[in-house]
Amino acid sequence: MGKTAHVSAIVWIAALSVASWLWLLLCQGFFWRTDIRLPDRTPPREWPSVCVVVPARDEAAVLPASLPSLLAQDYPGPAAVFLVDDGSRDGTGDVARALARRHGGLPLTVDSPGEPPAGWTGKLWAVRHGIGLARAREPEYLLLTDADIAHAPDSLRELVAAARTGGFDAVSQMARLRVESPWERLVVPAFVYFFAQLYPFRRIGRRGARTAAAAGGCVLLRLETAERGRIPDAIRQAVIDDVALARAVKGAGGHIWLGLADRVDSVRPYPRLHDLWRMVSRSAYAQLRHSPALLLGTVLGLALVYLVPPFALLFGLTAGSAPTAVCGALAWLVMAGTYVPMLRHYRQPLWLAPLLPFTAFLYLLMTVDSAVQHYRGRGAAWKGRTYTRPDAVADEG
Structure with a gap:
């Protein structure tokens, strides 16, 4: 029995x-479908000004594979790159300046905000400083991207066109992560799969939907929306800053799109299970x-x-x-x-x-x-x- x-x-x-x-x-x-790619993109008559903000801490090893791709953006409008050195100990700022001298392209500003005060994560403190520097150029959009993300030459142009065409306040792409080692092959695709299961991309893009998420490696954000949502001050303590940013955008009445990227790649290796x-x-x-x-x-x-x-x-x-x-x-x-x-x-x-x-x-x-x-x-x-x-x-x- x-x-x-x-x-x-x-x-x-x-x-x-x-x-x-x-x-x-x-x-x-x-959530399991992977056909959520950049929506319809009609080139605007006038390309708005964009500032790229790159928070970086001890990223000297990956910058040669990522930063030149930002400097080489084929963008028809005004654009500039601000790399914020978040207290690096490996010469990140010097490497960035050397890469700018060698490759040319978009103008690069390298600066450091010093150590973050209590209640701030280092990345968001660096983002705050970068946004402050960018405001002097009065951009319409900010591209928040991580130091380990490499962009195709038309990435910025495509993001802006998608934001303008769809009326999005934030357009975010989930960068294709590296999958070369056996452990990366086993774990990395599942990481994106689990993320999409928690935050279905289709729901995020619906107006009025409560589901909010973004991929922190690549977020094009309207500056006006960032100011209305008090970003990043309102999320200064967030460890999972991309989801917190998306919630702040939606809380400010903004419209978000999130999908998978084909030509935005993470160059950071995670070869071992420990990593x-x-x-x-x-x-x-x-x-x-x-x-x-x-x-x-x-x-x-x-x-x-x-x-x-x-x-x-x-x-x-x-x-x-x-x-x-x-x-x-x-x-x-x-x-x-x-x-x-x-x-x-x-x-x-x-x-x-x-x-x-x-x-x-x-x-x-x-x-x-x-x-x-x-x-x-x-x-x-x-x-x-x-x-x-x-x-x-x-x-x-």
Whole structure:
């Protein structure tokens, strides 16, 4: 009797996993589709002024592969680049100046704001300083882009045309991340897949929709909207600054578009699992607002959606429970099928699709580790800085 009840419980859990996947497949904004690319783009009669703001901390190694692509932008209107050296110790500013002398192109200004005051993350303090420098040129748009992002020569022109044509206050592209090492192939496409699952791109672009997100590596932002939303001051404590920025834009009544990029690439390598682990774990618990309840819910949700299907299939086959095996196989099949478009976008072999439960298990461990590091006082650590909870900063103030 006890064994029968045990099997029955597993059948119900497996059935719930199937139901979860059918809901995700049909009701979560078709997150799994990868055809969300820059919308219609009609060249404006007059090209507006744009200032590019690049916050950079210890980026001397990647700047030679990224900064020349910004300086070489084929943009018909007035444009300038402001690289803000956020307390680098590797000569980032000197490397940037040398690259500008060597490659020419758009005018480059390199400056440093000094150490951020309490309550500010270093990146947003640098962005604030860069926006302050840019205001002197009275630009209509700001392009906020990371130091490890390389742009195709027409990137800025295409972003501005898309913003003007669609009436968007912010146009953001999810840069194509590097996938060369075995660990990058296993983990990186899943990172973008999970992001799209949390923030379906189709919903973000709908006027009036509550879903808000952006990809911090490439955000074209209307300056008037930034000022109306008090960006970046209103989000100065945000560790996950791109999502916070998008919420501030929508809070100011702005319209956002977010999609996948074809010719905007991250040049930062994450060759080892340790590198990818740090990238995820440094901010995962901040994404959960440092809430133990949300952490528990996330762990249980990941287990139900990603780990139950293979377990149910194996259990059903070994225990002779056909319903359990069928539910597990169906959930696993839907899971792998929704992952295939992202693997194709990253030009990766499709045999990686059935391995998504293993990758999800890694992300589960990274999320738990993020919480552990937080309670050990290490918080969201990045390049020599550790950020506490926003409420902790407020208490200290």
